[in-house]
Amino acid sequence: MRLAWAEPEDLLAHELVQAADEGRDVAAVRARWVAAGGEAVPAANGAGPEPAPPALRALARALLDEVAALPAAPAPAEPDDWAAIEALLPPPPDLPRPDERHAARVLGAWTGRAAGCLLGKPVEGTPRAGIEEIARATGRWPLDRWFTAVGLPPAVAARWPWNRSASVALEETIAGTPEDDDLDFPMLAVELLERHGRGFTTDDVAALWLEALPAARVFTAERVAYRNLLEARPVPETATYRNPFREWIGALIRADVLGWTNPGDVRTAARLAWTDARLSHTRNGLYGAQWAAALGAAATVCDTVGQVLDAAAAAVPPGSRLAAAVARGRALGEACDGSEAAVRAGLDRLHAELGHLHWVHVLHNAAVVAFALAAGRGEFGASVGIAVTAGWDTDSDAATVGGVVGALRGAGGIGERWTGPLDGRIATTLPGGERRIADLAARTVALARADRPAGGAPSPRAGGPR
Structure with a gap:
């Protein structure tokens, strides 16, 4: 089973982005990960297409801990403690x-x-271009009502698949929230x-x-x-x-x-x-x-x-x-x-x-x-x-x-x-x-x-x- 938002190899790819944003120097860790065959680009929906082999997964766990130990840049304008936050408000x-x-x-x-x-x-995670094309193709642009699959050309539907929840979230399928x-x-x-x-x-x-x-x-x-x-x-x-x-x-x-x-x-x-x-x-x-x-x-x-x-x-x-x-x-x-x-x-x-x-x-x-x-x-x-x-x-x-x-x-x-x-x-x-x-x-x-x-x-x- 491939579990999104949880596998070490997927977490590491996202952590390299987050840690760099916090001012940590992750260049060496990133280089080791990519050289070992790891994906440098985080998966958009939480899990890559294939699970990592055991050795690569073990490396991901180790590197996650290495990144966590790296010093972050001071962030006095962005504290985590409530007293420090309140003092800035x-x-x-x-x-x-x-x-x-x-x-x-x-x-x-x-x-x-x-x-x-x-x-x-129905369009959670769909790019702006896809949302507009779907809405235009069904006569709902600018968006002012529920999405519908009625009249949606097959080519547009294939290009921009609905979110999996669309089965209960289109105008013709809504029955309560x-x-x-x-x-x-x-x-x-x-x-x-x-x-x-x-x-x-x-x-x-x-x-x-x-x-x-x-x-x-x-x-x-x-x-x-x-x-x-x-x-x-x-x-x-x-x-x-x-x-x-x-x-x-x-x-x-x-x-x-x-x-x-x-x-x-x-x-x-x-x-x-x-x-x-x-x-x-x-x-x-x-x-x-x-x-x-x-x-x-x-x-x-x-x-x-x-x-x-x-x-x-x-x-x-x-x-x-x-x-x-x-x-x-x-x-x-x-x-x-x-x-x-x-x-x-x-x-x-x-x-x-x-x-x-x-x-x-x-x-x-x-x-x-x-x-x-x-x-x-x-x-x-x-x-x-x-x-x-x-x-x-x-x-x-x-x-x-x-x-x-x-x-x-x-x-x-x-x-x-x-x-x-x-x-x-x-x-x-x-x-x-x-x-x-x-x-x-x-x-x-x-x-x-x-x-x-x-x-x-x-x-x-x-x-x-x-």
Whole structure:
């Protein structure tokens, strides 16, 4: 069996890229690996075409440890420790308190996240050119509705195969929201908060993963962290030991609920997201989660995309690469007038500047989220459509965008085109099976109210890193 995101030879190829990005001198290790017959270019989808022979696999394990021992360049603008991160953050914004619209906003956030995820699901990992050719060939360009295979010429279908999940994610096959890790993790966050409140620790997150998450339904950094947990490695070693995906997007997709349950409080949302993210991520992987949680906290109380983006910026170290990527995406989006040509030009710039990264990396995907939010101007279909046509991690980016715009507009402002096919339900591999979106929203609202004094701010229970 060929296990993606786990084999030593595949991990090493990705680690050589990640370690070089951290300022480690990997040239000698890379030369030894290539001379021995190893692949220098990382596999795009986590596993090369053939497993390495035993001797080469053993070398990969040894070289992974050698790379880990190499000194990294100092990164004072990108610390991992919460106290050091918090010391770099600007003061948190003074946002409105949740009002009588809060329940509708949370329902909109859940619904929007589900719809955005589902829109991007059939083309996850498909290049921009393929997404556009598919949409054009079926009369759906610019993308403003679900993908379809109806009328798709065989030559186009052969050139750009659907993601394997397309069987339940095309307009003609959607019957409720299908299972996805971008939705499993928010559901798990609800369970985490119901069990432990805002005082949860990273060990609590780990225990819940082992109890509730099927190992085959986690990927990239999460799959490696899961393996490290089974090997009894402690936090934060779970995020660093033979884990080349530690600055990818995985932690970002887990964070929305930590924002929705702390409306208006971006600092608490960011701290809780950090507590969750450090199980599997470092540096910008952490900041991506902090930013996503802050987006959620702001979107449940603010009125415009601009206000949300302003508030969420306070949750990211200002000198980090994540902050720069988000600012760039936002600036390009705000300069976009919404026309097809302007959207294309903005995305061309993002791809030119950040396209060297793996398609699941956090930096360019966060930039896409910022771009889609800014360019979409609070319109649901336009925003998630841009997030998907940007390429890269289409379902994750559109899910985050959909959650923000859904919270701003409320479930009633998303539109029947997007809400109807969901049928108010989400499939999951978590214990208990399918969830109703309305039930998830009600549980989230209850968690947002828990432990809050009359003034509306959360109580000062400290979530610990343990």
